[in-house]
Amino acid sequence: SGLGIDAALSREYPYCIGKGDRKGADRIRDLVTSFGLVTAAAASGLVLIVVFVSGGNWPSYLFWGLAAAPLMLLTQRFSNTIIGWLRASKQFELASAQIVLSGVMNLALILALASWLKFFGFLLAVILSYGFNVAFLLKKSSFKFSFRLDREVFRLVGFGLPLLALSLLFELLRSIDKMIVIKYLGFEQMGIYGVATMAAMLVAKIPDSI
Numbered sequence: 001s002g003l004g005i006d007a008a009l010s011r012e013y014p015y016c017i018g019k020g021d022r023k024g025a026d027r028i029r030d031l032v033t034s035f036g037l038v039t040a041a042a043a044s045g046l047v048l049i050v051v052f053v054s055g056g057n058w059p060s061y062l063f064w065g066l067a068a069a070p071l072m073l074l075t076q077r078f079s080n081t082i083i084g085w086l087r088a089s090k091q092f093e094l095a096s097a098q099i100v101l102s103g104v105m106n107l108a109l110i111l112a113l114a115s116w117l118k119f120f121g122f123l124l125a126v127i128l129s130y131g132f133n134v135a136f137l138l139k140k141s142s143f144k145f146s147f148r149l150d151r152e153v154f155r156l157v158g159f160g161l162p163l164l165a166l167s168l169l170f171e172l173l174r175s176i177d178k179m180i181v182i183k184y185l186g187f188e189q190m191g192i193y194g195v196a197t198m199a200a201m202l203v204a205k206i207p208d209s210i
Helices: 006-020 022-057 060-088 091-139 154-187 187-209
Strands: none
Touching: 006 060, 006 154, 006 187, 022 060, 022 154, 060 091, 154 187
């Protein structure tokens, strides 16, 4: 829903800082944050409309899972934007600390709540984990933004949209890949195949993390 605009933050913000244009950097931060939250709110509204108009006969896990999705989307979008800003402004220690603390908090909440409330505990744990991320980042960082939307948003989206399209095509290819495995080999082989591909993705992420 963000149309790839976060990619523009990681490129444009440090570029403005590098050439001494602090006002330009702040403008990019404000535009990316505002556009990201507006599009997340719009997507969340559409999800809620579908849930409460059509979800009366759905299984409870599907109804409440999608009903909780807007809170997850808004909090995750906001925290991801702040983390992107931290990296763009070279505040790597705080960004790294957040990643570690978020993982620990997420694990602790899921273990505590999912074992007690099952699926609903899992949903609550994820929402609380994302809420923790936002609260921690706002408290520990100097991140502030003013709501701003203008025509420059189109330029920023134009930079990130091809990267988003590439990611979507990759996910489409992976989905087709999984469907073919299920059709010809079955769900058990799909599970084995899924473990192998997940391990490969984790290994590929190690250099990115470093």
